[in-house]
Each structure stands twice: as structure tokens, then as C-alpha cells.
Amino acid sequence: MFDFKKLYGVFVDDAMEKVVELEDGLLQLEKSPHDREVVDTIFRAAHTIKGSSGTLGLDGISRFTHVMEEVLDLVRQEELDPDKELVNVLLEATDMIKEMVESVASEAEFDFSRCEDLMRRMDGLREKGTTREFKIIFIPAPDLFRRGIDPAIVLDDIKSVGEVLSVKADTDAVPRLSDMNPEDLYVRWDILLRATKDEAEIRKVFEFVEEGSEIRIIPVQAAEEDVPYIGQMLVEEGVVKAEDVSEALKSQKKLGEILVEQGKATSGEIENVLKKQSRRKVDSFKNAVSSTIRIDLKKLDHLINIVGEMVITHSMFHQALWGNGNGNVVSEKLEVIFSQLQRIGKEIQESAMSLRMLPVGEVFHRFTRLVRELSKDKDKEIELIISGEETELDKGVLEKITDPLVHLIRNAIDHGIESPQERTAAGKPAKGTIHLSAFQLGDAVYIEIEDDGRGLDNDKILRKAIEKGFISPDAVPSDEQIPNLIFMPGFSTAEKVTDISGRGVGMDVVKRNIEALNGKISIRSAPGKGTVMSIKLPLTLAIIDGLTVLVGDEIYVLPISSVVESLRPERKNVKTLNERGEVINVRGEYIPLLRLHELLDITPWKRDPWEAIVVVTMHEGRKYCFMVDDLIGQQQVVIKSLGTAMPGVCDIAGGTILGDGRVALVLDVPGLVEMATRHVTC
Numbered sequence: 001m002f003d004f005k006k007l008y009g010v011f012v013d014d015a016m017e018k019v020v021e022l023e024d025g026l027l028q029l030e031k032s033p034h035d036r037e038v039v040d041t042i043f044r045a046a047h048t049i050k051g052s053s054g055t056l057g058l059d060g061i062s063r064f065t066h067v068m069e070e071v072l073d074l075v076r077q078e079e080l081d082p083d084k085e086l087v088n089v090l091l092e093a094t095d096m097i098k099e100m101v102e103s104v105a106s107e108a109e110f111d112f113s114r115c116e117d118l119m120r121r122m123d124g125l126r127e128k129g130t131t132r133e134f135k136i137i138f139i140p141a142p143d144l145f146r147r148g149i150d151p152a153i154v155l156d157d158i159k160s161v162g163e164v165l166s167v168k169a170d171t172d173a174v175p176r177l178s179d180m181n182p183e184d185l186y187v188r189w190d191i192l193l194r195a196t197k198d199e200a201e202i203r204k205v206f207e208f209v210e211e212g213s214e215i216r217i218i219p220v221q222a223a224e225e226d227v228p229y230i231g232q233m234l235v236e237e238g239v240v241k242a243e244d245v246s247e248a249l250k251s252q253k254k255l256g257e258i259l260v261e262q263g264k265a266t267s268g269e270i271e272n273v274l275k276k277q278s279r280r281k282v283d284s285f286k287n288a289v290s291s292t293i294r295i296d297l298k299k300l301d302h303l304i305n306i307v308g309e310m311v312i313t314h315s316m317f318h319q320a321l322w323g324n325g326n327g328n329v330v331s332e333k334l335e336v337i338f339s340q341l342q343r344i345g346k347e348i349q350e351s352a353m354s355l356r357m358l359p360v361g362e363v364f365h366r367f368t369r370l371v372r373e374l375s376k377d378k379d380k381e382i383e384l385i386i387s388g389e390e391t392e393l394d395k396g397v398l399e400k401i402t403d404p405l406v407h408l409i410r411n412a413i414d415h416g417i418e419s420p421q422e423r424t425a426a427g428k429p430a431k432g433t434i435h436l437s438a439f440q441l442g443d444a445v446y447i448e449i450e451d452d453g454r455g456l457d458n459d460k461i462l463r464k465a466i467e468k469g470f471i472s473p474d475a476v477p478s479d480e481q482i483p484n485l486i487f488m489p490g491f492s493t494a495e496k497v498t499d500i501s502g503r504g505v506g507m508d509v510v511k512r513n514i515e516a517l518n519g520k521i522s523i524r525s526a527p528g529k530g531t532v533m534s535i536k537l538p539l540t541l542a543i544i545d546g547l548t549v550l551v552g553d554e555i556y557v558l559p560i561s562s563v564v565e566s567l568r569p570e571r572k573n574v575k576t577l578n579e580r581g582e583v584i585n586v587r588g589e590y591i592p593l594l595r596l597h598e599l600l601d602i603t604p605w606k607r608d609p610w611e612a613i614v615v616v617t618m619h620e621g622r623k624y625c626f627m628v629d630d631l632i633g634q635q636q637v638v639i640k641s642l643g644t645a646m647p648g649v650c651d652i653a654g655g656t657i658l659g660d661g662r663v664a665l666v667l668d669v670p671g672l673v674e675m676a677t678r679h680v681t682c
Contacts, residue, residue, distance in 0.1 A: 089118070173188065310349075450530060468488075
């Protein structure tokens with residue numbers, strides 16, 4: 001027989017995707033309770049988890065999700081209103097499903113008794129929405145007319161709690177005319193009602209006529225509904241334990257066994273059908289995931305490393321072929337072969353790198369729930385707006401950026417967004433906004449967390465920094481530098497510690513974690529308008545196209561994505577402006593000149609720009625000219641981390657091995673610009 005455990009890995013991957021769909025859908029349902037498409041999406045996600053878990057014999061998950069599915073089905077049929085209570089319960093149920101699936105992934109035992117309370121609460125929701133039929137016997141008090149109450153009004157009010165299927169007046173109790181009191185009421189009514197309300201809600205219709213009247217509300221299927229709860233009643237009354245009921249249910253005979261005992265089928269026939277059923281289940285589940293393949297991340301990383309070695313070998317081959325300096329090609333045929341190798345290698349590289357890329361939306365949408373829960377805890381109204389979720393990042397980067405983003409969003413909720421009262425007093429909408437966005441620019445991805453809150457208090461930050469000894473009292477940092485002081489270890493301006501943020505730890509860790517990914521974080525803030533936390537991350541951690549340049553005796557690599565052009569300026573176009581320093585006139589545009597040898601503190605071969613080469617680069621929409629001694633050429637390079645060899649250096653992105661075996665440093669253009677224009681210490 002097929003071992004279903006072989007498919008557990010596929011189930012876990014698929015189920016976790018559906019859990020994300022459930023959570024996202026429920027949060028969307030809270031905002032748009034009548035959006036049928038959202039309801040259908042949630043229902044399909046629950047149905048898929050129920051079906052696939054049942055197929056693999058994961059009965060606990062299947063039973064739990066089945067209850068959730070039934071609640072959602074009532075919402076689909078518009079018999080149950082998706083109010084806040086329902087969304088809260090189903091979000092908790094989603095969290096529980098996630099834990100169950102994680103236990104399957106880790107092959108750990110899951111305590112299903114933890115599900116009982118949630119299942120009872122979902123049953124309660126289901127009962128609120130389940131359409132049931134009730135027989136109502138209404139025998140009004142004889143003096144109802146004398147009290148000024150018309151029973152016809154009561155009969156009409158019943159329509160407010162459900163659909164009246166039939167009303168039958170029973171006149172058997174009406175006496176002979178000679179015995180009748182015209183002020184007394186002798187008629188009784190039998191009413192058949194279909195409703196989603198419970199008995200207590202229906203009884204409220206009769207609360208003004210209850211005195212002296214007889215009102216019986218009987219569920220039509222009451223007798224049938226008593227049967228499934230016998231086990232529960234036995235446990236409640238202490239007759240048996242819950243385990244006894246479970247064992248008794250397990251011992252009930254299966255359909256096949258009953259049919260064999262009755263002589264309706266043979267055991268062989270039953271066995272054959274069971275085998276066919278098993279095969280169909282496997283085929284059904286396999287077909288659902290046939291378009292995907294699970295790859296061990298270690299194997300993928302190994303492939304990336306091999307591609308990196310291929311790029312280095314390619315450079316070495318290039319060097320051996322053309323590096324003799326005479327410009328002669330060994331043969332035209334070899335040149336064609338080399339071109340083909342270059343093309344194929346680039347395709348393999350791009351294909352291999354794309355396997356590791358994932359849309360940031362997989363992480364971004366997790367924060368919708370976080371913002372919802374934390375804003376509720378802080379009694380604030382906050383909406384999270386997400387954009388650019390289709391932007392892709394390396395899987396490794398995406399996993400490691402999640403914790404820093406959580407901390408920054410928590411800070412925005414706790415410290416950035418004001419209370420509704422403060423916002424209203426300041427002329428702002430009561431509801432605050434956090435905008436989480438991502439976009440690609442060159443070979444980098446930018447993630448920004450922008451809030452429309454109170455902004456940062458630069459004066460307060462500066463006072464605290466001086467008080468803690470982070471900067472000297474004589475220091476005069478710029479308005480752009482002051483906000484970045486919050487990344488100093490132990491820095492906090494919070495007046496009280498909260499369970500969300502403000503403990504004086506964390507922001508330095510955020511910066512350190514981002515820098516460990518070769519990323520950078522910066523802050524822009526305006527008092528009363530809000531704060532923007534901007535994170536720059538490398539698109540990939542492995543291979544880039546680079547321009548190799550010579551500065552003194554050293555070779556450096558500039559990322560091609562930052563390079564606009566290179567040129568040797570005429571002497572008349574090199575000028576010094578008082579307010580901008582050295583600039584070069586490039587076709588009428590004055591561009592700042594940055595001498596790379598000064599920034600890197602090395603001795604150059606050429607000191608005059610008109611004798612050297614300048615490389616025009618672009619950073620954040622502005623151009624900068626880097627002066628170098630010479631250009632070597634363009635090639636793909638594999639970036640290797642320098643680890644702890646060069647800690648705290650902001651102008652170096654990593655190292656690489658060139659085709660001739662020499663090691664070159666890969667320069668970080670934003671870091672160089674920051675060093676030159678802001679005179680900061682990295």
C-alpha cells in the first residue's frame with residue numbers, strides 16, 4: 001500500500017500557502033463583508049486543507065478544518081453575517097491550523113485537545129447561522145384582548161426572526177355561542193418557522209404576551225439532534241471518560257465489514273475497491289501539485305555556487321584567450337565557441353538565480369494581521385497599505401528581513417501613529433496609515449515603511465544622544481544625521497516601556513541585521529507629518545555585472561547598474577565651485593567630482609582629472625563622477641562576503657576573484673557618495 005507520509009512535505013508546502021490565503025482573506029472580509037469573491041477564496045482554501053489532510057490520513061486537521069468550512073459555507077449562503085466576532089474566531093482557527101501543519105512538518109505530536117474550545121466556538125457560530133425549522137405552539141392567555149394586545153401583531157412579528165412556512169389556527173377550544181365570552185380569546189395557533197435564530201431569540205417575539213399564555217418552541221429535528229450528543233452527555237454526567245467515547249467510536253464497524261457480514265459482498269471485493277480508492281486519492285493529490293517540484297535549499301545553494309565558479313572560470317578563459325596583449329585571437333572558431341559559452345553561461349546563471357527569487361508579498365501580507373492586532377491593543381485606528389508586493393528578492397534576504405520589518409512596524413504603531421484624539425486635534429483623520437512598499441532600482445530593492453504620524457523630535461533625539469554620551473555637546477550634526485542617532489546601541493527616547501516597543505534595544509539590532517545582508521537603512525522624518533524608514537537591499541547576493549577600474553596599484557569593481565558612462569574630461573570643463581566643490585561640466589550639466597583615491601586613501605598614478613578617467617554614476621536620481629586612473633573592462637563577478645575581515649566599512653560591498661586570479665574589492669557607490677558628501681564615519 002502507498003505510504004502517504006511521502007507526500008507530507010508537499011502537503012505542508014501547499015497547506016501553508018492556504019493558511020496565508022485564509023489569513024489574508026479573513027482580514028479582507030473584515031473590511032468588505034459582502035465581497036463574494038473574498039468569501040469564495042477563503043472557503044476554497046479551507047476546503048483544500050480539509051480535503052488534502054483527509055486524503056493523507058491527517059484526520060485531526062481534516063475534522064477541525066471541516067467545522068471551519070461549514071461556518072464559511074453559511075457565510076457563502078448569506079445565512080451567517082461575517083461580523084467581527086466571526087472573523088476573530090476564524091483567525092484563531094487559522095492560527096491553530098498553522099500549528100497543526102507545522103507539527104506535521106516537524107513530525108511532532110499535536111495535542112488536539114487544544115482545539116476543543118475553538119471547535120465549540122465555531123459550533124456556536126454555526127448554530128447561529130444554521131437554518132432550522134421550529135414548531136411553535138401559541139396558546140394565548142384568554143384575557144389578551146382585554147389587556148389591549150392583538151395576537152395578530154405577534155403573528156406578524158414572527159416574520160422578523162425567520163421565514164414563516166405555515167400558520168394553522170386551531171378552533172377546537174371555541175365554545176358554543178351561548179357559553180362564549182366575546183372579550184375572551186379561544187383560538188390557538190400552530191406555526192412552522194424556518195430560522196437561523198435560536199430558541200431564546202424566537203421567544204423574545206412573545207415576551208409581551210407571555211404572561212398567562214402557553215408558548216412552546218420545539219425544534220422539528222430535536223429528536224434526531226439528540227443522538228450525536230449522547231457521548232458528550234455521558235462525559236458531562238461523569239458516566240464515562242472522553243477517551244472511552246473515542247475508543248467506542250473507533251470500534252464501530254466499517255461499511256465494508258457490515259456488507260461482508262450480510263453476505264452482500266466478499267472481503268476480496270471490498271479489498272479491491274479499497275485499493276482503487278487509495279490509488280485515486282494518491283492520483284488526485286499528485287495531480288493537485290503536479291506543476292510544482294520541491295527542491296532542497298542546500299542543493300539550490302550548491303547550484304548557485306557552481307554557477308559562481310563557472311563565472312570565474314569564464315573570466316580566466318577570457319584572460320588566457322585575449323590576455324597576451326597582442327590582440328590576436330587564437331582562431332575564429334574558438335572565438336565563436338567562446339561566444340556560445342558566454343551566452344549559455346549567462347542563461348544558466350539567470351535561470352539559477354531566478355529559482356531563489358520570491359515576491360516580497362509573501363512576507364508583506366503577514367503584517368496585515370500584526371497591524372490589526374497591535375492597533376487594537378493600543379486603541380488606535382491604523383490601516384496598512386501595501387504596494388509593490390510583486391517585487392522579488394532572494395529567498396535568503398527575504399527570510400532575514402522579516403524580523404527587522406516587524407520591529408520597525410511595531411515602532412510605527414507604538415510611537416509614530418498618534419491616538420485618534422490627538423490626530424483629530426491636529427486636524428488629521430482619526431485613522432492613521434502605514435504604507436509598506438517595495439520597488440527595484442538598478443541592482444537593489446528598496447523597502448520603505450512610511451507612517452503619517454507625529455514624526456521624530458530632532459531636538460529630543462539630540463538631547464538624549466548628548467545625555468548618553470553618544471556625541472559630544474559641541475557636535476553640530478545636520479538635520480539629516482540626527483534621526484540616524486536612534487540606531488546607536490541602547491538609544492531610546494521612550495518615556496515608558498511598553499510590551500510593543502521602547503525598551504532601548506532593537507533599533508541597533510535592526511541596523512546590524514540589515515547591514516549583514518549588505519543592506520543599508522536610513523530615516524526621513526518631518527514633525528507632524530510622519531516618518532519614512534528606507535531599507536536598501538541587494539537584489540542578489542551572488543553575481544553582478546561589474547566595471548573593473550584601476551586606482552594606483554589596486555583594481556576595484558563598480559556595479560554596472562550604477563554606471564552611466566565614462567569619459568576623459570577636457571581641462572576647461574573641470575571647475576571648482578565654492579558651494580559645491582569640484583565639478584565637471586558634462587554636456588552642460590555640472591556633476592560633482594569625487595576623487596576615488598582620496599576616499600580610499602591610496603596613492604594614484606594620475607592626480608589631474610583631464611589626464612585620468614572619470615566614471616559617471618547614478619545614485620538616488622543624482623549623478624556623481626568618480627575619478628580613476630584607468631578602465632580595465634566589463635565582466636561578471638561573483639561577490640564574496642568579507643565577513644569580519646573589514647568590519648564597519650561602508651564603501652565596500654564585498655570581494656571577488658578576477659580571471660587572472662587577482663582579488664578585487666567591489667565598491668558600494670551609495671557608501672562612497674555618503675562618505676564624500678556627508679563626511680560621516682562608517
